[in-house]
Amino acid sequence: MLSTSTKPLSDSGLRDRFHRRSLEHQRPLSTVTLAFTVVAFLCLVGARNMVNGPATPLAYRLSCALVLALLVMAIPRTSSTWTFGAIGVAYSLVLVAGLALNVSGVEHPLLWVLPAMVAIPICAAPLWLTPMHFFVGSALFYAAAFATLFGAPRTHDVDVVVWMWIVAIGVPTSAVFHFGFYRFRRNQFLLESQLAQLAATDPLTGLQNRRAFVKQAERRLEVIAPDERVSAIFLDIDSFKSLNDRFGHAVGDHALYEVAQVLMEGTSADDSVSRIGGEEFAVLLRDGLAGALALAERLRSAIAAIERPDGHLTASFGVAEHRSGESIMVLLDRADEALLRAKHSGRNRVCAERALPLELLQFDADAAYEEGGAAERRHRWEDYYLTSHFQPLYSLSHQKQVGFEALLRGEQDDGTLVPPVVLFAPRPSSDEGALDRASHAVHLANARKLLPGDAWLFLNILPATFIAEGYADRLAAIVRAVGLEPEQVILEILESHGGSVDDMSRAAALYREHGFLIAVDDFGAGQSNLDRLLRIRPDLVKLDGELIRATSHGTEQPILPKLVSLLHQAGMLVVVEGVETTEELILAVESNVDFAQGYLLGRPAAEIAPPESAHQRIDDAFDVIAQGRARQHALFESEVEPYRSALSRAADDLLAGVLMEQAFAALATLERCVSCFILNDSGRQIGNELRGPAWNGEAASLQPVANPQYARWDHRPYFRNAVLFPGVAVASNPYLSLASGRPCVAVTLAVQFATERAVVGVELDWSAVGLPWPAGD
Template sequence: MLTSLLSPPVTPAVRLSFHRRSMELQKPLSTVTMAFTVVAFVIFVIARAQVTGLELPLWPRLMCALALSLLVAAIPRATSTFVFGLIGAAYVVVLQIGVMMNVTGVEQPLYWMLPAGMVVPICAAPLWLTPRHFVLGTTAFYMAGIPFVFSVPFTHDDWVLCAMWVAIGIPTATTFHFGFYWFRLNHFLLEEKLIALAATDPLTQLLNRRAFLEQAGQMLSAPRSGDEIVSAIFLDVDRFKSLNDQYGHARGDDALLQVTQVIKGAIPPEAIAGRLGGEEFAVLVPTAGTHQATELADSLRIRIAGILRPDGFLTASFGVAHRRGHETAIALLDRADEALLRAKHAGRNRVFVERVSSVARVRATAIDENIDAQADATPGADSVRHWGPFELSTHFQPLYSLSHQKQVGFEVLLRGRDHEGQPVQPELLFAPQSNPDVIELDSLTHHLHFNNARKRLPQDTWLFLNVAPSTFIQPGYEQTLANMASAAGLNPGSIVLEILESEGVSAEELALAAWRYRGCGFLIAVDDFGAGHSNLDRLLRIQPDFVKLDGELIRAKSRASDQPLLSTIVSLLHRADMLVVVEGIETTEELVLAVESNVDFAQGFLLGRPSANIPAADAVMRRIDHAFDVIAEGRIARASRFEAQLSPYLAMVRAAAAALSDGAQVHEAIAPMTAFALCRRCFVLDQTGRIVGQEFVGQAGPGGDFRLGPLRSTQSARWDHRPYYWKAVANMGTAVFCQPYLSLTSGRASVGVTMAVQRDGEVMVVGSELDWTSPHLAWPAGE
């Protein structure tokens, strides 16, 4: 009852863990305290001999001191809390016996006994490991003193002294023990809570990344029996960002909790699971064969696909890898992550197993340790310039042609250090300056970059040079820059001038200046398109040779279909005769998207950090080549899945076209099409692309964007400009389909399936517009 009042309620297992940990922590303290008590006992024996002047038989007292010393030596070797408490009880009993022997034969022995009888229980109270130890040990101590009490004639004063002894000693010892025990227990519980918080994800209560890797390391280092191997399952919830953006983070958190329940309910007890970040989870499981991990991953995929989300069902993509030799947990997870990447690019909601060959790390943001080392390299004294208290130097960041798979250019970046050698950001160098000072600093920077590029720039590569707009529009600076380049031995035709973002310079001024620089042979690039004040009109006026897209455009997606917009943006710029550079490539997923979107050049930390030296390119080439392989594999898988999903609808159109050719009325021929799940509208078009009769609403209609109400009636519409019409006419008698497009009647992503036939000497096109917004539907690579 007393322990329940003085300590928080805990389970027996937690209390046992607390006692074991307390024993390990308390062993040094108990050893030192008990050893000191042995010394005090010996001093007590010497004091007795000196004060009373009596000759003492030393051997019983020395035997007590020896027994106490042996018990002290046994404390560090205690293997359980029971043994630890037993040693403590034996110690206080022997100590009590020794004290009693030492006071035997003196006048008023009770006064000699008082210090030990009072101090020992009080000082020992905090050292008892558990309340049970305290009660039993203290009782044993007093019980051992009973023979002494009965052997001493008591006076009235002696009874008062004993009463004071009991009244002060026992309550004080009890308070000390339970107060200290309560303090230690609360400290233990707080420590356990902090450990749990540091090791678990606060939302899902799964292991976080650090704790997962720690436990994974322990699992991999444990001995394995027979053919048992450890497999890693890496999973990523598909389209999770769209769930958060469209329906709120609360709905996203609920989805993650449901995924967590699926994982906990499906994995075996010996497996470990963790949330590694965002919507990414990992499972490490010992298996008897490689197929078991794949089956477990597929089971998880099926269960997750049963979780509802507002616009359908949740899905996840999986990568599976099996441990090779004695590789680390990081290496194993990297291969599972690479398989996950391929699964996502093959259309999501599927399980991919690792490749046999080794692959580059998917999550890396730097190619190798050499690049990181070079990024911090200190430039030589001949490669720097001074600007006030700052030392300026040049760093190079490579640009790669994705198709050529080689370094084709380097952006030169200004780096500054103060008088203490600490880095200073470029914006701090430029921001406080007046306009003339900015031009002067810009000129100094260009001179510095040209001299350094002459020493380090490889042959047949471009030099991308940042120019402040206020400097760029200065009359005559184009000739100054050309003279600088010539003096440094550089050809202006190999220099790309990057026009930086600016609020105070008009597009007309930039366009006129660009014309002058082109006359000197320079190439022009617009930097950070898609951020700040950049716009398409600005591009069309300046007509740059290169457009450097802001990294955020990589992550831009369609609101309804959640498909990336990068390929469309790149296609538009290509139509305007501009080459495209994507900046900010930091992950393999972004690199894959850049390659898939037909981006010309890429730049970012994944491909090389800014460095005072030119980094090697071999590792980057392997990474880019890997991205091409992922795309090729994914394109085939997505195309196959796309065609499989369209197959019943192509058969549907063939049946309707056959009925129409056989003389059936329009409504009779197309009415059966309305029963198919994805059909939004079904129609027959004449040779001018106009609707014959009326169109029919299918299972997926008539819902659409309420803003498009005036467009719902299509009786006067003409559709012969649409790919689904002219492709059908060009392939008469064959059912065809088109790429997904934005429907003008519903405002949603759609796919047209059509077939052209001859009837009464006229061309008629039978077709249906399919609702293609579900995340379970495949999107093929663009034509």
């Protein structure tokens, strides 16, 4: 149970805080009370004007009211207890002066002033902040009152009444009011202080808890000077769970207490020390990274001297320095990332934060190049270097290089490449983001030197980095720092976890404000889907390399043309990756792909290769398509022609009055005929269809829609085209038949009977591998 003890406030600091807190509470109350007193004084002035006899000029008395009002207006602006007390004393003396001016010339002045002499000290008693204010203010009030109001001779009875009211009633009552109210305020303050301390303190160690630490740190960072340096230390006791499991929680609690004592003894009074939770502690200190690392090393050594039943305690430390505009949580996250590296690299050690990308650009340019005249910049990362390789992207229509994708590589001291399994090996979660940010700085620095000035730079970026708060501004600053413009950079969002679609959509808008273009990588794999594209609205979509080799089921026809058409209709340019053969390049050109990338056009390399050979390959692909389109069309038409002729003869027979079964008899015997049919002017089937050799009732798995008898088909292209060209047998592009579930081609012809127009047609099975398809829509 919390104590509300009324013991004296012996701590001067605590007493000062109490008086400042009281000042906050008293200002509104005093303002209202004293303003009411001004109104009461004006009423007294009005009452005096109603009494006959010589009176002090009204202007003098109203001047007192004006001074009282000005003192009331000054109360809300008081910032110290001394000023507040001085205003109270001045107010009481001016009030006495005003009373003296009002009662001057009246026949019985005591009738006017005696009630005020009693009531004013009693009403003012709770308003005095401190006993000193009360004693001084009350003494001056009574001294001024007796000097100005009780100068005239009085009878003995009158003196007895005056002293009885003032000494026996007024003074004791005001003292009781003041000290009672003062005691109440003090107990309330002590209770609040105790509650605040309990809410901010970890009960086991006596340190700040996480909430109090974060709140205090936020206040410190808000007022930090531009040249002031602040760092955070995050530490975690190694193998603490085993201590609890093997020796009991009492031993674990004692270890936590001893670590807390080490932290308290090893830090200064200006440092904030907290138990964040469990066996984790944090320190915020006014020092740079070097000073924080030195302190962390001393604390590590001190903790290592603490005994535990099976040896000695150890702790792992992560240290990070605050950066301008950074919140306390971001600072702690970076310190926590360093702590995780300390844990994963063996425990009982101190690790510093990783450098941010902007800092990577600040190393000495002369030192950035290795001996032997290496063309690219390299940055040290763990026990190897980070460098860039660039792979070209070509505009197929323009037949030229338009951009380069920057790919991260690791190099040993001797120049040999680090295997990707090592470079991108799983690490603590924040490491991946640090490597991602570092790669951007390395790529941008290298691109400025190596890439043509009019080329795009494709930068891979993880979703978690893409949506990180403030990274759009930071990356734009890095881009401009190396001499590029954001308009030259295309951010390629990788296929990875780490951000919701909503977050990425909002982040994309921020990057576009700077001028960046947005691309989505590996569409068609993993998390990629059409909803993701439509929400993010990238400028470019990079199709996964497998999509260029994907074919429809059964016919082995490529699906790339339809997919590219869909993305173009959504307003997105298309890049195909993984172009490795001439056939794949030809398909990309034929599918209206905008940009292509792959080993056939150029491998990733530290140097930019001449583009002439790739230009020739693309030009050759266009020639092959131009030559093959006519041949493809001729093959398709030759395959369809027998059915055109047979359908035309069947239509003539129908116009001549021959029955449907007889008119379609010859057509229904042809090899690829699935069924022959007649549709009325609204696209509904007339009578039953006549089935041909390609009909396969067992293969039709779509049983609920296998019967076309009551369906309406005037929305199908084969119906519309027949109506547009009446009397001409037209062949459709292959489509997936709803009745048979197979790719089919329809040959249709519009004829005019005596009473109505009809469309006669035949559906052909086009599912066999090797059948020619039209060259395009």
